Amino acid sequence: MDPWISSQPSLSLDLRVGLPPASAAVAAVAMVKPKVLVEEDFFHQQPLKKDPEVAALEAELKRMGAENRQLSEMLAAVAAKYEALQSQFSDMVTASANNGGGGNIPSSTSEGGSVSPSRKRKSESLDDSPTPPPPPPPHPHAAAHHMHVMPGAAAAAAGGYADQTECTSGEPCKRIREECKPKISKLYVHADPSDLSLVVKDGYQWRKYGQKVTKDNPCPRAYFRCSFAPACPVKKKVQRSAEDNTILVATYEGEHNHGQPPPPPQSAAQNSDGSGKSAGKPPHAPAAPVVPHRQHEPVLNGEQAAAASELIRRNLAEQMAMTLTRDPSFKAALVTALSGRILELSPTKD
DNA sequence: CGTTTTTGACCGGCGC
């Protein structure tokens, strides 16, 4: 879960983005339709042919609205719990710090510890001492962005969450490192099979550093590194699914230690990833500016604060909605989910 | 000219 969410009071945005009173559902469809350019291949757009179908869709929307509300409630609950836990944790940390916990964290520079020195051909690994002070609390923005990523069916987040654990104990080190790999998550994105670029838009800037054809998949796998922050440990592998060529599987390793890159100054609606090769080279073009800047907000009095937070909340919701509707992966996931449900609920077509 | 992508070579882990 994201510390960010809980620490973001304005982020209690109710996921019930407009669902509500019955008729609004139709309006929602009308609103969403032009925006969410559903991937054509997924299901043919049927312009409301039959009334029963419309009714069914409406019902479905309502149902999903209810579901959505439930989920948002759950999310709120989880966030609350998280907050409690976090405060407990910080208490513990401060307590131990006061107890002279100067050296309790091994800080074996994560990898530096007992990693074989010959990791690289170049001896530049020697200079790893001063530069990369791994920021203690990695900003979980990535995770937040991954929320839309997990199309339940396929998502397989192998959370080795305890990344970079202490491996001072010597021999079990190897195993520990295996189990405590950096956080890994997978993202399944629907992509046009004719589009050969292994580009997954996730709002970050990536630089490709390698490509390989693997044994189990004829499609090449591309390796990316976060290019926004040189010290960012996150890596990404992108490869087309062996079974379904239209699906890109992006495997993320680690967490960004920085916020999301700022949105491009203009013309935000373009496709952009930073790792794009399709339209030449978008040098600085993060796609999804989901991230509210996490700055210290000025202290306001009651009314002001309320108004401000309301405003922020709205902006945030709008931003997120925009981001999501722009994000092809989200669209794909949405479409998959919707079509699945629709098929599920309409046995008449059988 | 600076940055990113391409691509062949290299390296280490793992199984036999």
Added chain:
DNA sequence: GCGCCGGTCAAAAACG
């Protein structure tokens, strides 16, 4: 010890 394989490096090419 050997070969296979996935991951990474780094020089060269490409691009704006």
